[in-house]
Amino acid sequence: MADHATAVAHQFDDVDQQREAATLGMWVFLATEVMLFGGLLTVYTVYRYLYARGFAEGSRQLDLWLGSINTVVLITSSLTMAIGVHGAQVGRRRVLVGSLLLTIVLGAIFLSIKGIEYAHKFEEGLVPGIDFTYAGPEAPHVALFILLYFMLTGVHAIHMVIGIGAVSVVAYLGWRGRFGPSYHTPVELVGLYWHFVDIVWIFLLPLLYLLHH
């Protein structure tokens, strides 16, 4: 559909204005996403203030290395995403499709490592409500922390799955030659979503994994 390049919906003056409107709409959506995570982050902040020692103890139950490796994996996937968008802008189809496929692979690696972490929690009896064998003076607050860990990383992981799906669709369309220098708004928008999910993780790393003291 090369028409996209020239087709401007009647409410827009030109292609640039149309693309800006789409980008603005995506940012509005991302603002609602900030609030979605914001509710959980507020709960986290309140309980961390009330039970600081329990949260530090809970953080020590997490795997710092897997969390850090996953951060590097996700940051790298943001780089490949940015290169993919660049590939679309300059009309290099192989760069676009190749970068998006790399992004998908890195996203899958992230989710696999996340899965390994979840499996460890089950093995160690650190799943509140199902199998929680951690004993100690701070046990109820450690349970609260681990619950928030599961909710925050769980909601984040759902976003990763949706992101991988969206990037796959855009990669397929890119492979079919739908995007080029004059039209690549979907690539740009899926990129914004992917980077947003990366930003959420950038905050989850210090909030969940780095509270040793």
Place this chain on the structure above:
Amino acid sequence: MTETHVPLRIYYTVYGALLVLTVVTVGVSLVDLGPLSTVVALAIAAAKASLVILFFMHVRYGPRLIWIFASGGFFWLALLILLTMSDIVSRGWHIIPGR
């Protein structure tokens, strides 16, 4: 306004900075800084998020309106947390005599 193409060199530089900041934040977390630990960790996270937003998400090159909308979400989140915490933190304060 036409679209700006960000040179790939800038993406690689930003990527390097993000990796360095990740190593720094994990390294610093192993040192006991007391309450300062949280401040440093969040400052580094905010710096990393800003790099992603400004360069990977092209806000640095976008129109003013995008700046406003990109900041908006974080502004409301700050309000949500600040106002909630002002309640939680002040609950122990007995300001009213006799209560």
